[in-house]
Amino acid sequence: xxxxxxxxxxxxxxxxxxxEGLDVGAVPRVDEVDAAWCLRxxxxxxxxxxxxxxxxxxxxxxVIDVMAVSPAxxxxxFLAPRGKxxxxxxxxxxxxxxxxxxxDFRTCRVRGRASRPGDAAEQRRLVDALFELNPSMNxxxxxxxxxxxxxxxxxxxxxEYFDLGQRPVFRRGFTLGEARAAVQGGVGAADGTRGVFEIxxxxxxxxxxxAACPEGCIVSxxxxxxxxxxxxxxxxxxxxCLRCGICYEACAHGAVKRMTxxxxx
Numbered sequence: 001x002x003x004x005x006x007x008x009x010x011x012x013x014x015x016x017x018x019x020e021g022l023d024v025g026a027v028p029r030v031d032e033v034d035a036a037w038c039l040r041x042x043x044x045x046x047x048x049x050x051x052x053x054x055x056x057x058x059x060x061x062x063v064i065d066v067m068a069v070s071p072a073x074x075x076x077x078f079l080a081p082r083g084k085x086x087x088x089x090x091x092x093x094x095x096x097x098x099x100x101x102x103x104d105f106r107t108c109r110v111r112g113r114a115s116r117p118g119d120a121a122e123q124r125r126l127v128d129a130l131f132e133l134n135p136s137m138n139x140x141x142x143x144x145x146x147x148x149x150x151x152x153x154x155x156x157x158x159x160e161y162f163d164l165g166q167r168p169v170f171r172r173g174f175t176l177g178e179a180r181a182a183v184q185g186g187v188g189a190a191d192g193t194r195g196v197f198e199i200x201x202x203x204x205x206x207x208x209x210x211a212a213c214p215e216g217c218i219v220s221x222x223x224x225x226x227x228x229x230x231x232x233x234x235x236x237x238x239x240x241c242l243r244c245g246i247c248y249e250a251c252a253h254g255a256v257k258r259m260t261x262x263x264x265x
Contacts, residue, residue, distance in 0.1 A: 011122070011129050012070065016077075019043050019069035020133070024102060027163070035174040036071035038108050038161050043069040043076075045100035045108075050078070052089035052096055062086050066100070067130045067151075074176040076110065079130060079137075079149040090114050090152060105165040112157015112176060116150050126151035168215040168240035195258060196238055197248050202255035203233045209247035209256060210234055217241050 024044035028037060042048065043066050050064040064086070068077040080087035090096055097111035117123050127146055131137050141149060156177035163170040199209065199218075210218040217240040221233050236247070248256045 011125050012073070013129055013132075015070040015072055016068045016129060016133060019071050027104075027106070027166075030170070030172075033161050033172045035074055035159075035176060038110075038159060038174050039069040039071050039074070039076055041106075041108050041161070042066050042098075042100050042110070045102060048098040048100045050086070050096055050098045052086065053093055054085065054089055055092065060086070060089060064098070065134070066098075068133050073155070075153050075155045076176075077126070077130060077151055077153050078114075079127075079151055081141075081148045082150055083148070087150060096152075096154065106161070106163045108159065108161045110154060110157050110159030110176070112154045112159075114152045114154050116152045123151060168217055169242055171239055171241070195243060195260070196241065197236060197243065197245065197256055198259050199234050199236060199247075200255050200257050201233070202253055204253050204255070205233060206253075207234065208250050208252065212246050212250040214244065214246065215240055215242050218247060 019040050020043065022037075022040040022044040024041065028041075046065050047063055048066050049061050051059060051061050054060045064078055064080075066076060067079050069075065070077075080090060094113055094115075095111065096114045097109065099107055099109035101107040117126065124147060127149055130151060131141075131146055137146065154176065158173065158175045160171055160173045205220070207220070210216075210220070217237040218234050219237065221235050245258075248258060250256075
């Protein structure tokens with residue numbers, strides 16, 4: 001079953017050009033890191049590891065270029081020739097995950113639905129637009145050969161920027177499309193909530209977790225036992241958490257829980 005076909009708006013070349021030109025070597029200010037900036041960052045790095053699931057249910061990873069992004073529209077585009085198994089995987093599953101990384105250990109990842117226009121004329125317009133932005137593609141697929149490629153777009157998904165090169169580490173989640181609408185509507189949360197650790201009201205305030213944290217991102221709230229049932233409860237600063245699980249293993253009271261979008265586990 002083809003899970004990828006979707007009606008799309010006419011390609012907006014100005015929106016795509018707005019995604020170009022980010023200085024990937026410049027470390028961003030904290031207030032700059034949002035979905036639009038992350039898309040531009042992934043485009044600037046360009047070479048991404050794309051993960052899919054093959055027909056046998058096994059994971060597959062390929063290095064694929066991020067061909068364009070539209071920061072204002074929250075879209076990321078990539079190409080796949082129809083003869084490639086990567087194309088078959090995306091069409092069959094309708095989802096993809098990708099990650100980019102710089103030499104100074106800054107990464108950005110996103111996962112979501114990968115769709116392609118069902119209209120043949122719009123597909124050709126998108127191919128032409130992406131080849132204009134990526135002229136080196138003409139050396140591989142010259143002339144009409146370019147149209148063996150299908151354009152896919154991720155516009156509904158979630159991701160995270162993660163800087164392992166600073167101390168403490170810094171991470172920030174973001175959402176695209178319908179995922180963003182769900183967060184704004186109070187359903188779910190931005191990517192980065194899956195697998196996070198939180199300190200629950202079972203905390204006794206002993207401070208073992210804070211002492212064990214390699215990033216120093218567990219701080220006391222200064223509270224006393226009350227409605228939360230926590231004495232001197234501690235809090236994890238999620239933007240600087242390594243998510244290594246040391247606090248989880250160190251807590252003798254079972255007060256640290258790994259969270260998912262469905263709750264604690």
